[in-house]
Amino acid sequence: ERNISLANATTVELSCKLDPNFHLRNPQVTWKRGNETISHTTKAENSWSIKLVIVDSSKMGSYSCIVKGDEEIRATFYLHVPKIEAREKPIITYEKDTAVMVCKSDSTPMTWTWYMMRGNNPVIINESLWTDKYLISRLSANVTRLRILKLTKEDAGVYWCEAVFQLGESERKMELKVLSIMAPLKPFIAIVAEVIILVTTIILYEVYSKRKGK
Amino acid sequence: MQAEDSNPPDGGYGWVVVVSAFMVMGLTVAVLKTFGLFFVEIQQHFDGLASTTSWITSVTIAIFHLGAPVASSLCARYTHRAVVITGGLLAFSGMALGFFGFNMVWMYVTTGFLQGLGISFSWTPAISIVSHYFSKKRALANAIASAGECAFAFTFGPFFQWLISQYGWKGALLIIGGIQLNICIGGALMRPLASSCLLEAHHSETRTPPGKSASRIDKEDKSPITHKTFNWMLLKRPEFVLYAIFGILAAMSFFVPPLFLVPFSYSLGIDESWTASLLSILAMVDFAGRLLCGWYANLHVTKTIHLLVMTITLISTSLMLLPLANNYVSLAIFTGFYGFFFGTTVAIHITVLADVVGMPEFDSALGLFMLIRSSGGFVGPPLAGLIVDMAGDYRAGFYMAGATLILSAGFLVTLDQLQQRKERESQTSTKPEKSTLSYPSLHLLKH
Numbered sequence: 001e002r003n004i005s006l007a008n009a010t011t012v013e014l015s016c017k018l019d020p021n022f023h024l025r026n027p028q029v030t031w032k033r034g035n036e037t038i039s040h041t042t043k044a045e046n047s048w049s050i051k052l053v054i055v056d057s058s059k060m061g062s063y064s065c066i067v068k069g070d071e072e073i074r075a076t077f078y079l080h081v082p083k084i085e086a087r088e089k090p091i092i093t094y095e096k097d098t099a100v101m102v103c104k105s106d107s108t109p110m111t112w113t114w115y116m117m118r119g120n121n122p123v124i125i126n127e128s129l130w131t132d133k134y135l136i137s138r139l140s141a142n143v144t145r146l147r148i149l150k151l152t153k154e155d156a157g158v159y160w161c162e163a164v165f166q167l168g169e170s171e172r173k174m175e176l177k178v179l180s181i182m183a184p185l186k187p188f189i190a191i192v193a194e195v196i197i198l199v200t201t202i203i204l205y206e207v208y209s210k211r212k213g214k
Numbered sequence: 215m216q217a218e219d220s221n222p223p224d225g226g227y228g229w230v231v232v233v234s235a236f237m238v239m240g241l242t243v244a245v246l247k248t249f250g251l252f253f254v255e256i257q258q259h260f261d262g263l264a265s266t267t268s269w270i271t272s273v274t275i276a277i278f279h280l281g282a283p284v285a286s287s288l289c290a291r292y293t294h295r296a297v298v299i300t301g302g303l304l305a306f307s308g309m310a311l312g313f314f315g316f317n318m319v320w321m322y323v324t325t326g327f328l329q330g331l332g333i334s335f336s337w338t339p340a341i342s343i344v345s346h347y348f349s350k351k352r353a354l355a356n357a358i359a360s361a362g363e364c365a366f367a368f369t370f371g372p373f374f375q376w377l378i379s380q381y382g383w384k385g386a387l388l389i390i391g392g393i394q395l396n397i398c399i400g401g402a403l404m405r406p407l408a409s410s411c412l413l414e415a416h417h418s419e420t421r422t423p424p425g426k427s428a429s430r431i432d433k434e435d436k437s438p439i440t441h442k443t444f445n446w447m448l449l450k451r452p453e454f455v456l457y458a459i460f461g462i463l464a465a466m467s468f469f470v471p472p473l474f475l476v477p478f479s480y481s482l483g484i485d486e487s488w489t490a491s492l493l494s495i496l497a498m499v500d501f502a503g504r505l506l507c508g509w510y511a512n513l514h515v516t517k518t519i520h521l522l523v524m525t526i527t528l529i530s531t532s533l534m535l536l537p538l539a540n541n542y543v544s545l546a547i548f549t550g551f552y553g554f555f556f557g558t559t560v561a562i563h564i565t566v567l568a569d570v571v572g573m574p575e576f577d578s579a580l581g582l583f584m585l586i587r588s589s590g591g592f593v594g595p596p597l598a599g600l601i602v603d604m605a606g607d608y609r610a611g612f613y614m615a616g617a618t619l620i621l622s623a624g625f626l627v628t629l630d631q632l633q634q635r636k637e638r639e640s641q642t643s644t645k646p647e648k649s650t651l652s653y654p655s656l657h658l659l660k661h
Contacts, residue, residue, distance in 0.1 A: 087258065092382030100259055145261065177382075184385030188310075191392035195399060202402040 001075070005082045006054060007107035007165045013041075014077050015049035016065035028068040033061060054079070057168035081165050082106045084172040092177045099148040101159060101174055102139075109163035109170075112136075112144040117158040151178050227405065228347035228355065234400035235359035238298060238340040240366030241397050242305065242333040245390060246274060247363075248370040249325075255383035260318050267318075270326045277330025278337070279588030285338040286581025293406040294339035294346075301339075302397030305332025309391030313384050325387065336397045338584065342577050343404050345568045352568065353518060357508020357561035364501035364557070368494065448579055453570050456629040458586045463622030464526070464559075465590030467615040470598040471533060471552060472496070478608035484542050495546055496553040503557025511562055518566050519630050525562065526623045529555040533616035537609035570629070594618075 004012070018027065029048040031038045041051040048065060064076040085104040093099045103112070114125040114136055125146065127134045135147040144161055156178040162171040222228075249271060257267040288297045308328030312321060340359070348355040377386035448454045475496075479489040507525065511518055532551040539545035564580070571579040598611045 089379065092379075092385070094382070094384065097384075100261065102258065102261070139261070179381065179385065184313075184381045184388045188388050188392045191389070192395055195392075195395045198399045199402045202399070206405070 003078050009055045012052045015047050017047040031065050033063050081168040081170045084170050086172040090175040090177050101146045103144050103161035105142045108141040109165050111164045113162045114146045222349045224348050231347050232355050232359050234403040235340040235344045236362035238336050238400040240362035242337045243363040244366035244370050247367050248374050251374045273326030274330040278334045281331050281334030282338045282584035283581030285335045286577045289339045294343040295404045297339045298336050298401030299398045301332045301335025306391045306395040309387050313388040353511030353565045354508040356565050357504045361501050361504040364497050368497040456625050457570050460622045460625040461587035462590035463618050465587045466594035467618040469594050470615040474608045474611040499550045499553035500557035503554040504561040507558035507561040522562050522566050523626045525558040530616040530619035533612050536612050
């Protein structure tokens with residue numbers, strides 16, 4: 001099995017080669033996409049190839065070469081648009097803070113779009129509508145960044161970036177969690193209180209035992 | 215002549231001090247070691263480069279080393295307890311203020327500078343006071359205290375990850391700051407000894423020692439001066455200089471293996487979770503090594519400096535053999551050996567410093583030693599990185615670390631020879647003149 005990542009219109013040649021030690025008899029090799037057979041373009045000593053001209057997303061998918069001998073052997077090539085890299089763990093932020101989300105891709109997409117989930121509906125983030133809330137910047141050809149300012153609890157949820165390539169779209173989801181400042185503050189205050197109590201106790205005990213000594 | 219620490223308790227309340235030092239070392243060094251977990255979070259949040267983000271830890275380590283001599287001289291003036299409590303407050307403020315995370319410079323100042331200063335002011339007196347409280351059982355006490363670093367580091371790894379997943383990196387910093395405030399509890403428990411440097415400085419001005427040797431009078435005249443400034447006089451003593459050079463070379467080597475272990479492991483095809491287990495193995499055997507070495511040194515069967523030479527040789531052997539590993543099991547075994555002997559070395563090297571310079575000057579010697587040693591710590595990783603880049607293989611880094619250690623052992627052997635020669639010379643005269651002699655002479659009697 002092999003994965004091939006394609007972004008722009010291109011010509012691809014896929015070939016299957018048989019290990020010369022394997023078959024002696026006349027092997028039958030067919031190239032298939034799903035159930036549809038594709039005739040090979042070239043045939044060499046022990047290899048069968050097909051040439052594909054890929055212009056749009058309709059030609060993407062999985063292509064397999066099937067060898068019929070004693071058993072059926074299959075090798076699959078999976079053609080897909082570039083995958084997008086982003087943070088997998090949820091992003092944890094606080095109210096009134098700023099959230100930063102970054103999406104990276106191997107190839108340069110034509111456009112990047114950010115979406116958020118409101119209720120059950122995806123909503124495009126149009127930064128010109130909310131200039132003091134959302135900032136989208138294209139850090140480089142392959143990287144986009146969304147910044148959300150002045151966070152509130154309602155901003156929590158699923159966000160995703162979508163990259164549009166000549167050969168299709170690719171997206172990646174991220175989760176944003178917004179906590180209130182009280183969340184870490186409670187354990188913090190508890191620990192500080194514990195320290196103050198213990199230190200005071202130790203100092204008082206020492207003063208007391210010194211007085212007893214005298 | 216250990217009149218200054220006339221009756222080190224060698225037990226009793228000393229064990230309380232050991233426990234509090236254990237805690238302080240854990241809450242300082244272990245936090246520094248585990249800070250790497252915040253690296254990616256902070257870098258992504260501020261959209262910085264990996265190099266600029268790593269400067270946070272560089273600042274912390276730099277300030278930690280530069281602050282050590284300052285902490286030592288403050289100890290003498292204000293007692294260990296006060297300095298440790300100050301350190302605790304500084305470290306706490308560093309992390310807690312880091313919660314606000316305004317920008318990268320803010321992080322350098324808070325989690326870098328303040329944290330580094332706090333760690334320095336907590337760690338240095340903690341190490342020092344344990345040595346003050348013990349003489350015969352010093353090796354064991356130091357070893358137990360230093361084991362705190364491993365014990366806490368072992369738990370902090372998963373704990374910090376959990377904190378970050380629950381509260382985000384900012385909330386995690388706030389909570390860790392609060393946890394570091396517990397350093398003050400350790401500090402509160404560090405009762406100053408009756409015969410501390412503070413009292414000595416007063417006594418020397420009023421007392422005229424009857425019938426004591428001339429060197430004693432010289433020392434008393436000097437003692438108010440030595441406590442106020444860096445004790446550069448130490449550099450005139452060849453033993454200290456030799457030990458300091460050993461320290462530089464050892465420091466050059468110490469920071470390298472942990473740095474390259476993870477990438478080397480990945481290059482062998484070992485995946486993330488197994489590599490993480492290697493680090494856990496390292497922490498566990500480190501802990502065991504420290505305790506075992508402390509117990510063994512306490513038996514006073516071998517001279518501490520000989521023990522140190524042995525442990526250094528064993529580490530460098532493990533490091534030279536480590537590149538032979540080609541799968542997880544062999545790498546784990548060699549990492550285990552390395553970690554164990556690393557633990558033994560760390561457990562004993564402070565005790566050896568006390569033996570080299572003697573207790574009255576131990577505090578300032580510790581600070582100066584840390585400062586000098588830091589140069590090795592700064593040079594080591596980049597130099598190793600250069601060697602790895604030139605060789606194109608991480609194995610070269612391990613070879614370099616091993617070779618540097620063997621070189622450092624050479625200086626230790628020279629130091630030992632020098633000490634033995636001086637002992638033989640003074641054995642011919644009737645009175646022992648230097649305080650360092652009383653301890654090694656105990657060993658001579660037993661041989």
